Amino acid sequence: MAQEPVVSFSPWDIDVEAEAGRTVLEVADGSDARIEALCGGNGLCGTCAVQIESGAENLSSVTDEEQSVLTEAQLDDGYRLGCRAVVEGDVSVHVPASSRSEGEIVMTEGVEVDFDLDPSVRLYRLELAAPTLEDNTADRKRLFDALQEQYGIEVTSADRLATTELPSRIRAEETEGTLRCTAVVFGTEELLSVVPGTAQSAYGLAVDIGTTTVAVYLLDVRSGTVESVSSTLNPQRRHGGDIISRVQHSQKPGGREELQSEIVDTINESIDEVTTEAGIEPDEIFEAVFVGNTAMHHLFLGIDASAVAASPYVPAMQASETVKARELNVEINDSGYLSWLPIIGGWVGPDFVADLLAAGILDRTETVVCIDIGTNGEIAVYDGETAWTASAPAGPALEGAEISHGMRAKPGAIEAVTLDPDTWEPTLEVIDDAEPVGICGSGIVDVVAQLFLVGAIDRRGRFVTPEDGRGRVRETDDGDREFVLVEATEANGDSAIVVSQEDVRDIQNAKAAIQTGTNILLSEAGIDDVDRLVMAGGFGNYLDPESAKLLGMYPQVGADQVEFLGNAAGYGAIYALLEEAAKAEAERIVEEVDYVELAAWDGFHDEFMEAMYLPHRDLDRYPDVKARLEEVGVDRSL
């Protein structure tokens, strides 16, 4: 008895035995080789196109449907429709990303997010009977009926512009009484556009509007791949690096329009850049998913942000927002959508919702603290069932801003510091091994933690006297004390790099804000032991968790319990772009996560004052820190 033929599927390296007369699609069905087949294997949609790597002669010959649906280039490259090629002998088949029914994206920085590739924007290839006097149903109804019959989806509305061009678009490719076109549908409900013939492409954008940086990712929504990325500075910075200055500017006459058009112009330049790099037209982009903090959300959408910028911190809206790109002059397809993730409350905005989405917070089974450090630090605590969140006004110190010798993380910035426990002699890590010119955020956190560890500052953050200062603590002309990290030399222009008492105070304030927020949420949740600390946001990647723990800023977890998500907000946006269900998940996060207004929390002020101590007024609550301090052996009594 003859052996059954075997079909090998890459990229999975799966071999499946094929019963006689089965198509490639039928052979794959039930195995782990997942091939998309939107039209149900009827030779219409082309989503099951596969490339034959070897054994093409062991397949049935190319059918008329394949000639019609596949491009000439595809036919030349050995592509077949999985639903039409019947297996007659051994064959090796490569299933390209665009034909797989599941996707997986490997993020930069090693974070993996598994998801189903199922974007809101979908393409449906259609065959319509050409109208006659006996059958002169309106074009749009004809198209909707075909979507229902050929794909089983009920599209009920159409973008105005999809209708204006419909008659010529559906009639552009006619053969023998059959019209061929491709419908671009948003969310299975709205017809966005119709393209003559069998269009292949649909793209989307994930946009992360940071206070400082705007990142635009261009993705092929059919394959889930990142095609190109653009990162530019937020042009609104000229009205102030901080959010409050910008909100104030927005309240001047014409200010709101100015801020809005600045950010839109910048995004349009980025769109130009990413589409040029990928060799596509902006017209092929049908959706852009946006994340950013509450102020960026309001300023982008042209919403009055005055009420959220001052107590009692009320945003104008909370729900997800979906607006036509043309409404805001964002230059993607005229019928395309801009989708903003929702706001949880106050300053806990769409960017943190995206963080929690990327963290899969509600699907975890352990107790979690998730922190995104910024001028406003956002914190979430999850007890395995319920989550609480808050925004903590950390200020800019943790990012190295408003620090005596603070600077951004660029060559010459001191990014890591250790002090010799005896001599207090510093060992510096400088970006690019350059001559040190200043201290960036991770460096200043390290310094303060080390100053505390060796005993150069006490638990109130006060410097020891110059007499006890190992020659590194000195008094300024104003009578304040400071720590000399790098002595003045000719190389640095005779200007020492120091850490002032004021700098220490700023870091204390910042860490106390995060710490107080975390502790209040842990207390709301009734959690004593944290299983996992999830650091979301690029900045959290750079801070040394051990230093942050020493200061009391992070909860008492071991190094193996810390998870770094990197640019989680961006990943959350990509996730929402590529899997429609992620948008519903974002809504669920808003629904289920309790927003806690720290300033209104009973005892907030006392808790904050206690957190101003290093690591906290009650050292016993920080046993890991206590143990390390005891190793050094300095007196830590208050």
Next chain:
Amino acid sequence: MAQEPVVSFSPWDIDVEAEAGRTVLEVADGSDARIEALCGGNGLCGTCAVQIESGAENLSSVTDEEQSVLTEAQLDDGYRLGCRAVVEGDVSVHVPASSRSEGEIVMTEGVEVDFDLDPSVRLYRLELAAPTLEDNTADRKRLFDALQEQYGIEVTSADRLATTELPSRIRAEETEGTLRCTAVVFGTEELLSVVPGTAQSAYGLAVDIGTTTVAVYLLDVRSGTVESVSSTLNPQRRHGGDIISRVQHSQKPGGREELQSEIVDTINESIDEVTTEAGIEPDEIFEAVFVGNTAMHHLFLGIDASAVAASPYVPAMQASETVKARELNVEINDSGYLSWLPIIGGWVGPDFVADLLAAGILDRTETVVCIDIGTNGEIAVYDGETAWTASAPAGPALEGAEISHGMRAKPGAIEAVTLDPDTWEPTLEVIDDAEPVGICGSGIVDVVAQLFLVGAIDRRGRFVTPEDGRGRVRETDDGDREFVLVEATEANGDSAIVVSQEDVRDIQNAKAAIQTGTNILLSEAGIDDVDRLVMAGGFGNYLDPESAKLLGMYPQVGADQVEFLGNAAGYGAIYALLEEAAKAEAERIVEEVDYVELAAWDGFHDEFMEAMYLPHRDLDRYPDVKARLEEVGVDRSL
């Protein structure tokens, strides 16, 4: 035992006995005095404001709620809230139109349409608790929650622009922790706008875009009254008086945009005119309902009309369309909507749907023929349960166009004609009793009917010889015959007014189109006896039904069976503006009325050729006409 006090309600002239302690609203409840009370009688909405005509001293004193909700002018004019004024003795109350829960509009030309005053645009006065740190729900959610609590409606979305200004709008009027504002809601689902304080006004437009004339009605949607009307010529006429020329122009580069902006500009000028006349701002208009034929619909919306202008006459879309006014630069409130009634099929467009809506076609219990005469005549036939409709290409002759001495209905136009049965001496009715200069549509139909009645033309429409022509039938230089209606005199510039053989032929063609359409629909419906002939459209008002019957154009009904709706399309639009359910009724009409494509109907050509005879090849099918002809006694054999 003391008598109960009595409350008299005008304008109904209803007296109701009042139990002790009841409010005016409670007294009216259950009687035929219908007072609106959107907030359920809680002193919030002001919709139950009534004017006290006498007996004000017999009411409880004015409450704080009334001071807050009513304007100073209203209080001065003796207005009270029906829900707050408690009856203590006899009182006479006038309920203004804006406070009545039912409306009725008396149309011009004597047509009455009864309806419930329940427009898609509704105002809801709200009281919101001012946000605090403990209660800092987003503004929009706060507003939605209040709509739910105070009015029981679930508003789920907001126009983008309603949100952008929300924070300042809701905070503009605050007293002691309470914010007062008015929400403008569309269709109980979408927040259109928020106005500080207790706004009173909301307006709407009904727009009838005719091929020749554009009519714009401004209505107060809270009272149902027409505030002002504008009628202008359709500016697209410069590309041709007929539709086909315009569709051809729309296919030239930039032509579609040009036609669209011409009509939008004209409508914006009309809006300026009607708002100035009524003393309101365009910003107070939140909806405009549009009707027009299929081509006017497509050209206004910027839709490619090429496919509907040629066989097989396929419109691009069919369903009702609702688009933001700002999308098409129509200058009403930025958040307002333009609502087009739907298309039944081909040339049976929104204007005829409006006709059928005004005619209440589906609610009738008799057999009905409804005709709207124009260049395309629309016809519906209803058998008491089901309706059929078709469009008949009548051409412009019935309107007096392309007739030798045809002219529009203006001073000097012959509008009615009778011929002496013996001498064929005409008796003319001329508009404004002026010297006759030409013949308008109703005149030409009269002339041809009279020529046939007296025997000047035979059943094929051919003139008798000049010998038999009573001196009025003469031969032209080309050998054609014509009928002299008015001899050349000095007064009319030595130019006779004649009816040519070609003119008679044009009228035969036109009447045959209407007649064939009607007969085919009657045959589809299996109807022999027509109970009622409904003439929709201004033009049908002017035609003499007896003349139209003589020609075979109208079915065999008596004068008392004919109903004239006048400008039914305009009334249908007004109806849809003032009662939301009318829009659903329009959808039901499209759903339930069968569209018949005459050109595809088996036997259409034969039927048309038979209808070219006067009144029809089969005279026995027209017994009324046969009887009248027999009175005259001319030989009518073929």
